[in-house]
Amino acid sequence: MDVKKTVAAVIIICVLVMNVRMEVFAAPEELYAQSAVLMDADSGRVLFEKNGMEQRPMASTTKILTCILVLEKAGLGETAEVSRNAASQPKVHLGVRAGEKYYVQDLLYSLMLESHNDAAVILAEHVGGSLEGFAALMNEKAKEIGCADSHFITPNGLDAEDEEGAHSTTAADLAKIMRYCITLSPKKAEFLEITRTSSRAFSDVEGKRSFSCVNHNAFLGMMDGALSGKTGFTGKAGYCYVGALTRDGKTFIVALLACGWPNNKTYKWKDTRKLMEYGLKNYEYRNVWEDIQVERIPVENGIPESGELWDTAYTEAEIEGKEEVRLLLRKDEKVSVEVEKAEQLAAPIEAGQQVGTVRYYLGDGLIREFPIKIRNSVREIDISWCAEKIVEKLCM
Structure with missing residues (x-):
């Protein structure tokens, strides 16, 4: 056998294997956006980020929260x-003109399809009483959603600053807001209906003026399963975008900030497609549930099942919860399981008492936990029980 040829063949195979692995698992490269996040909409887990926690102005992507x-x-x-x-x-x-009246529903289509700044202010003043009042509601809702690095001043996303800082968010927070809009809000169905509508015609309440709005979210026609989205641009923010896609039972959210300036209007679509395709290609749902057998636990000073004083009392324990942990995982990601359980208990104990926890981790992050609970009660050995046993023995 030609040793040189054999070695060369082995090297070629190794290189091919490494290339395949890199192609499958390597993170997206060469994104135009200065900040970007790919999120699993079901769990809220960030699957990829590029400066995802850096605060930046977000222009009209603000309007999804409005x-x-x-x-x-x-x-x-x-x-x-x-x-x-x-x-x-x-x-x-x-x-619009001062003094005119419009239906809230029509203004929402104006807001989300054409990104009209005046529609945003009309709605904000109607709901919040003033722009300041509505901004307070926006910041309150952002905190409720879990956005720790966002500050809202305007309902339309125009650049602004106040004593607390600039109107800004992070790609991670923006993705969280979109996740809330499409999966968690009690009004998610209405949000999706509005943001997916291709066009809308309406008039003012008196019917004196007519308007027509067209959806400018081009992503809706770019990929199968495109669900929702909102564009944005200001001179300070650059081009921004947040969008969602659902396919094959998986739902992804992409958030992009500072994704180019004129004449780079198409960069956001290229980045969005690249991140969505990365998610679709590399992530699949897996059930990582482990059938863990929980050993019975000795109970100090407890009445044994046998009724004999010299025997040890035990109680049965079980893991409470659904026997399934479905997670959207990359093929190389592994989940670890940690079991924390009491080694011994002291009587008396009651059925349903928690005595431990089973925790599932992905890396260092806790992703799910289930309580370990007592299945059967155990009485304490007391004077009354001892007296009963003495009488029983005497009567034998």
């Missing part, structure tokens, strides 16, 4: 009056 707040706090059939402040908002705007 939309869901209005949906949760106002009726679609309510009417909202245009203030002078709303009518003076810069383009892109609907072109």
